[in-house]
Amino acid sequence: MKRFFKVSILLLFLLRTAYAQQNTPHISGKVDISVKEGIIKCDLSLTKLPALGKQYKILLYRGFNIGLFRNDTGKVLKYSGFYDDKLLGEAAAYMPYLGKDTLALPQNLRISYTGAFPVYSDTLNSFDFKGMIAFNGKTVRAAEQSKWYPVIYDVKNDRELLDVTYDINVTCNDCKTIYLNGSPAQSGPAAQFKSVIPRQLLLFAGEYKIQNLKNSMFLNADLSPDEAAVFNADITGIASFYQNYLQTSYGERITFLQHQAIEPFGPKRSWGFVTFPTIAVAGKPFKSEINMQTGAFVNNYSYYFYAHEMGHYYFGHLLEPNSKLKWFFLESMAEFLSIKATENKYGKDATLKYIAERKTMMKDWKIKPLSQITNPDQIGESYRYHYAPMILMAMEKRFGSKIVQSFCRSLIKNAGQDTNYAFFVKTAQSAGISDAKWKAFEAEVINNTDCKNIFDYL
Numbered sequence: 001m002k003r004f005f006k007v008s009i010l011l012l013f014l015l016r017t018a019y020a021q022q023n024t025p026h027i028s029g030k031v032d033i034s035v036k037e038g039i040i041k042c043d044l045s046l047t048k049l050p051a052l053g054k055q056y057k058i059l060l061y062r063g064f065n066i067g068l069f070r071n072d073t074g075k076v077l078k079y080s081g082f083y084d085d086k087l088l089g090e091a092a093a094y095m096p097y098l099g100k101d102t103l104a105l106p107q108n109l110r111i112s113y114t115g116a117f118p119v120y121s122d123t124l125n126s127f128d129f130k131g132m133i134a135f136n137g138k139t140v141r142a143a144e145q146s147k148w149y150p151v152i153y154d155v156k157n158d159r160e161l162l163d164v165t166y167d168i169n170v171t172c173n174d175c176k177t178i179y180l181n182g183s184p185a186q187s188g189p190a191a192q193f194k195s196v197i198p199r200q201l202l203l204f205a206g207e208y209k210i211q212n213l214k215n216s217m218f219l220n221a222d223l224s225p226d227e228a229a230v231f232n233a234d235i236t237g238i239a240s241f242y243q244n245y246l247q248t249s250y251g252e253r254i255t256f257l258q259h260q261a262i263e264p265f266g267p268k269r270s271w272g273f274v275t276f277p278t279i280a281v282a283g284k285p286f287k288s289e290i291n292m293q294t295g296a297f298v299n300n301y302s303y304y305f306y307a308h309e310m311g312h313y314y315f316g317h318l319l320e321p322n323s324k325l326k327w328f329f330l331e332s333m334a335e336f337l338s339i340k341a342t343e344n345k346y347g348k349d350a351t352l353k354y355i356a357e358r359k360t361m362m363k364d365w366k367i368k369p370l371s372q373i374t375n376p377d378q379i380g381e382s383y384r385y386h387y388a389p390m391i392l393m394a395m396e397k398r399f400g401s402k403i404v405q406s407f408c409r410s411l412i413k414n415a416g417q418d419t420n421y422a423f424f425v426k427t428a429q430s431a432g433i434s435d436a437k438w439k440a441f442e443a444e445v446i447n448n449t450d451c452k453n454i455f456d457y458l
């Protein structure tokens with residue numbers, strides 16, 4: 001049975017990879033960077049673009065100037081989006097056209113563009129986030145969310161095709177090390193990066209060193225080998241808990257990236273984000289998370305933090321949330337997994353303490369119920385990170401941990417559907433919750449608008 005299971009997981013993974021590759025754009029070409037000057041110049045070809053007809057947009061970070069849009073014969077194309085257009089998140093949206101009509105998305109396109117960015121080396125900015133292209137004088141960090149590379153937006157399915165296979169040459173004369181997500185970091189000033197596995201492109205280049213371990217790689221981290229080993233052991237523990245809980249293998253060797261954000265973080269305030277297989281952290285250095293005396297993380301907050309980030313392998317990477325409940329399926333699910341992982345390591349008391357802290361935090365909070373969300377951004381940060389995980393905890397309390405575990409597994413298995421409320425309900429019911437029981441739960445728990453009431457059900 002076990003063997004069969006392993007084989008089918010492997011098969012599933014291979015099929016998934018093969019499917020993903022067929023439907024994934026490929027990017028090749030050249031990227032030139034100056035970390036000191038804050039400049040990025042790209043000349044990139046996009047091939048294997050899907051047949052989306054005219055239902056697409058080409059997204060590119062708002063701070064880039066387009067040089068040329070060209071088709072595969074080299075012909076220079078006209079494009080809309082330059083004048084009086086709306087931004088889509090961090091990006092401007094472009095569409096090439098021919099004559100007066102929008103061009104159906106061709107299979108191949110070539111786009112050149114240049115951007116000059118502020119270098120925050122002394123006075124820092126008032127904000128930083130994953131959608132920024134961040135130069136701090138020593139490194140540049142650009143994640144997929146910024147759309148520093150052209151990203152096709154599939155209008156009909158409301159999907160950004162962030163995952164790409166790639167063959168890209170990066171040149172950076174003032175870089176010691178260059179990293180492109182999913183490939184080993186390489187020494188500068190020039191490096192060729194290739195991946196046949198679709199990846200979201202996180203670029204991190206500059207003055208920093210690489211530490212390679214058996215199950216992970218650390219960038220810019222400055223850990224002693226012993227510290228790195230301790231870190232690695234806790235991370236491996238979280239991964240194996242998830243593999244067991246979700247019955248889906250943790251198929252990645254993780255890159256841990258320490259960076260200095262362009263907004264002040266640390267010593268107590270930190271920020272993490274994930275672009276699989278990279279977990280990036282600013283503020284608290286990895287080194288400060290380790291207690292060499294106990295041979296573990298310094299406390300369970302660090303454990304929650306890394307367990308949350310690692311949970312994004314499942315909710316974020318395997319299941320890529322979209323639609324109205326995007327933030328719930330991305331952040332609340334990852335947070336819920338981190339509660340389970342931490343309980344597995346530190347016991348039930350950790351969870352009780354966690355819930356008690358949330359109760360104090362939310363005594364005056366009001367929310368719009370998940371069933372009534374009409375726009376993803378109605379699930380704000382406090383809602384997605386703090387309140388909504390409590391709904392999952394209440395679900396567990398009412399229906400039992402086996403049912404919720406099966407709900408989580410089923411979500412992963414059904415990745416690819418719109419992650420809206422109907423998907424939530426359908427999956428809960430497929431996990432064994434009857435219609436009548438769900439309706440009662442919905443009325444009592446989900447449709448609550450006063451956050452404090454949920455603690456009566458925990």
Ligand SMILES: [Zn+2]
Binds near residue numbers: 308309331334
């Ligand atoms: Zn998260």
